[in-house]
Amino acid sequence: MNNYIISYDISNDKLRQKISKLLTQKGCSRLQKSVHLAPKFSVKELEQLKNALQPLMSMLDPVSDSVMCITAPDSDMEKAYWHGSVETWKSITEPPLFDIL
Numbered sequence: 001m002n003n004y005i006i007s008y009d010i011s012n013d014k015l016r017q018k019i020s021k022l023l024t025q026k027g028c029s030r031l032q033k034s035v036h037l038a039p040k041f042s043v044k045e046l047e048q049l050k051n052a053l054q055p056l057m058s059m060l061d062p063v064s065d066s067v068m069c070i071t072a073p074d075s076d077m078e079k080a081y082w083h084g085s086v087e088t089w090k091s092i093t094e095p096p097l098f099d100i101l
Helices: 013-025 043-057 074-079 086-093
Strands: 002-009 029-032 035-041 066-072
Touching: 002 013, 013 029, 013 035, 013 043, 029 086, 035 043, 043 066, 074 086
Parallel strands: none
Antiparallel strands: 002 035, 002 066, 029 035
């Protein structure tokens, strides 16, 4: 399992919002307006995410739009520099623990 950082630059507002919403629905955390983190995704989960995004990706303008997905292993996440909401970073790097009753 790996973390994946997904960044996009999409000129069409509605399409950008649809992609953002889909990423969130599929378990990604929003880091910035056009940057999401797919935390601890298996290869199968990443493939499912790509498949879910495919219909929207086909609507991108090939000249002006782009989407990038980068692998971000835990060891790299530990070295990351973050300046912003501490709560956001903690929710990404320290998922809540659930008590078993």
